[in-house]
Amino acid sequence: MTSARKRGFFHSIGLYFTDRDKLEPAVITFFAVVFSILAGVALIFLVSKDPVTSTKNFLLGPVLRTYNFYYLMIAMVPITFTGLALCIVYQAKYLSLIADSSFYMGAVIATAIGIYLPLPKGLHPAVAMVVAGLGGGFIGLLPAILKIKWRANELVSSLMLNYVFYFFGSFIILYFLRDRNQSILASLPFRPTFALTKLVPNTQLHTGFIVAAVAVVLVSLFIYRTKWGFEIRLSGANPRFATYAGLSVSGIALYAHFISGFIAGVGGAVEMSGLYRAFIWQMDPSYAWDGVIVAMLARKNPKFVPLSAFFLAYLRVGADFMSRRGDVAFEFITFLQGLIILILASDRLVNSFRARRLRSDALKSEALARKAAEVLE
Amino acid sequence: MIHFLISVFGSSNYWYIVFRSTAPILLVTLGAVISEQAGISNMALEGAMLWAALVGVIVSAATGSAWMGLAAGILASILVCVTLWYFALKLEANAVLVGVALNLVAHGGTVFVLYSLTGDKGISSSLASKTLPFIKIPLIQDIPWLGKIISGQNIVVYISIIAVVVLNLILNKYTIGRRIKATGANVEAARSAGINPDRVKLFALVIAGVLAGFAGCFLSMGYTSNFTSGIAAGRGYVANAAQVVAGGTAVGAIFAALIFGLTDALATFLQNVGMPPELIQALPYAVTILGFIVVTLSRDRREAARKRALFSGGAASGGAGDGGTAKKQAEGTGA
Known part of the structure; x- marks a missing residue:
């Protein structure tokens, strides 16, 4: 907002090294990342019988094998979508996790379209994405409506709704879309036209990766280059000021939630058409919780979502690789994610830097003023 | 359907289950009430329950005593709530975000610990953990229908009812209750009245930790006899919704928790008559929102x-009302 006058991406990155208001949060983020990795290694040494191999697998697993690196890129896709979704909601200063329902129901809607709609290749997944996005958008509206009309805490209501929609979604799969010839719980197979093409032959890396990249660009432009995005940021930064400026804060919250849900819904559809031949999730993948940390690491700036998604995917793929080949449970990654959020949420850490700097600046200028007064006398 | 409902509500078994499934929700709702009254949103209750449930099982298996397990579980739960206090007040973090983070830590951490101890990620059945006693009340257990409901419940169910009374006393009869409410209503005003808001909030969160500890231990050592991953099943979140329904009072918490308990128990029965279990499982959460x-x-x-x-x-x-209010006033006196 300050001096971002058409200077381009690299200039704004450069600001993170020259502008201390930007540098300090970045340092905290870096600290959180390093601390979480160290904590992870410490945990491995605590429980593993072969800690050195496990640590190596955890830290280098994703780059040791090309297969793992593709896996990392695939893992980035869903958390990029939920990360973007949560960035928008955070920008409006809402803390709702409804993106989880939007993502899950987006996948369910895409499943129905993938099974039943006869459409040509290319158009088929695109239609699924749009419809799933719309569905996710309307679901995303619910906590905002509850908050605006009945002042329901959006986090609590979204968590309740996540349970409701998870059970509702699996009900739809089970009773309307289930393949009864399968012994495991699975939907009917998708039509072949539904599958996204692979980016690299003989890997699972699909064109959804590109869709995610486009989403990052679009959301960045939306937040920082459009009137609506500006209104979202303004109402998030200071709702009272936004009201005095004549903006409808609740209207802004509504469309912010709709767009956020839309993106999460598209994410669900992309995941289905990119990776699966049928709906086979036995439980909620809970990508919105990953979205929280992606958005926080990115400091709710969509531009940095790919970077933080990469980091999180790296941790996850490393942890997965390690747990498959060793005796450390994959779940320790969830533990680390919690630690990272704890550090990032601690405003005091950032503010203590700033407070110290402001105090020293103030003292300096006071000394200067005193000196000036002496000279004048 | 009507016949079915009559048969359900007439059965003592249904009401037995109502008590059983209300108790943990009631306990955490009380925890949410006292936290909220002190002016701090306690999202970490879910995580506190999870740790309590796991630590209770582990310690009871190690010591052979359910009571030691309970004590350790409560301690773990208190620790979670104190961590919330530390981050939210000392490090000025957003309390809700800290709660979310602590729940993630608990979700991952409990499974991680369970797997490292037993090699199983799902259930603690390989640990020889104890369960808290079920209490048969003499005389009362012989009352025909009622006896089967009131007697024979787990001890924590009775504790949950005592907790309502105790919390009601704390909030309304003792100075600390006034302090808690004053802090929750206006921190600055409380501070100028000589109250240390941080300490009051710490007290409230410790109480919330004790309550969530009972609830968590009950889930793994009474309600069921094992720890399973994600055993709290969102009850900590439900408590935060129920707290609003309760209107910030301990007695209100009974009704709020009963909304959940009644539907939760009904769900068990509806499943028996062929309703899709997925829709039924969604019912308690939907009803809580309603x-x-x-x-x-x-x-x-x-x-x-x-x-x-x-x-x-x-x-x-004041005698200086404008036309509108004066007219309204006249209508009021006329009627």
């Missing part, structure tokens, strides 16, 4: 009515 809306609506209406009465009354006594 209860939440109904309560806020009625409170808003009452508040609006109170304000209207206040303004029209003030205008009359």
Whole structure:
């Protein structure tokens, strides 16, 4: 907002090294990342019988094998979508996790379209994405409506709704879309036209990766280059000021939630058409919780979502690789994610830097003023 | 359907299950009430329950005593709530985010610990953990229908009822309750009245930790006899919704928790008559949201009515009301 006058991406990155208001949060983020990795290694040494191999697998697993690196890129896709979704909601200063329902129901809607709609290749997944996005958008509206009309805490209501929609979604799969010839719980197979093409032959890396990249660009432009995005940021930064400026804060919250849900819904559809031949999730993948940390690491700036998604995917793929080949449970990654959020949420850490700097600046200028007064006398 | 419902509500088994499934929700709701009264949103209750449930099982298996397990579980739960206090007040973090983070830590951490100890990620059945005793009340257990409901419950069910009384006393009869409410209402005013808000909040969160500890231990050592991953099943979140329904009082918490308990118990029965279990499992959460809306609506209406009465009354006594209020006042006296 300050001096971002058409200077381009690299200039704004450069600001993170020259502008201390930007540098300090970045340092905290870096600290959180390093601390979480160290904590992870410490945990491995605590429980593993072969800690050195496990640590190596955890830290280098994703780059040791090309297969793992593709896996990392695939893992980035869903958390990029939920990360973007949560960035928008955070920008409006809402803390709702409804993106989880939007993502899950987006996948369910895409499943129905993938099974039943006869459409040509290319158009088929695109239609699924749009419809799933719309569905996710309307679901995303619910906590905002509850908050605006009945002042329901959006986090609590979204968590309740996540349970409701998870059970509702699996009900739809089970009773309307289930393949009864399968012994495991699975939907009917998708039509072949539904599958996204692979980016690299003989890997699972699909064109959804590109869709995610486009989403990052679009959301960045939306937040920082459009009137609506500006209104979202303004109402998030200071709702009272936004009201005095004549903006409808609740209207802004509504469309912010709709767009956020839309993106999460598209994410669900992309995941289905990119990776699966049928709906086979036995439980909620809970990508919105990953979205929280992606958005926080990115400091709710969509531009940095790919970077933080990469980091999180790296941790996850490393942890997965390690747990498959060793005796450390994959779940320790969830533990680390919690630690990272704890550090990032601690405003005091950032503010203590700033407070110290402001105090020293103030003292300096006071000394200067005193000196000036002496000279004048 | 009607016949089915009559047969369900007539069965003592149904009401037994109602008590059983209400107790943990009631306990955490009380924890949410006291936290909220002290002015801090306690999202970490879910995580506190998870740790309590796991630590209770592990310690009871190690020591062979359910009571030691309970004590350790409560301690773990208190620790979670104190961590919330530390981050939210000492490090000035957003309390809700800290709660979310602590729940993630608990979700991952409990499974991680369970796997490292037993090699199983799902269930703690390989640990020889104990369960808290079920209590048969003499005389009362012989009352025909009622005896089967009131007697023979787990001890924590009775504790949950005692907890309501104790919390009601704390909030309404003792100085600390006044302090908690004052802090929750206006931190600065409380501070200028000589209250240390941080300490009051710490006290409230420790109590919340004890309550969530009982609830968590009950889940893994009474309600069921094992720890399973994610055993709290969102009850900590439900408590935060129920807390609003409860209107910030301990007695209100009973009704709020009963909304969940009644539907949760009904779900068990509906499953037996071939309703899709997925829809039934969603029921308690959906009903909690509905209860939440109904309560806020009625409170808003009452508040609006109170304000209207206040303004029209003030205008009359001041003698300088404008035409509208004076007219309304006249209508009021006429009727």
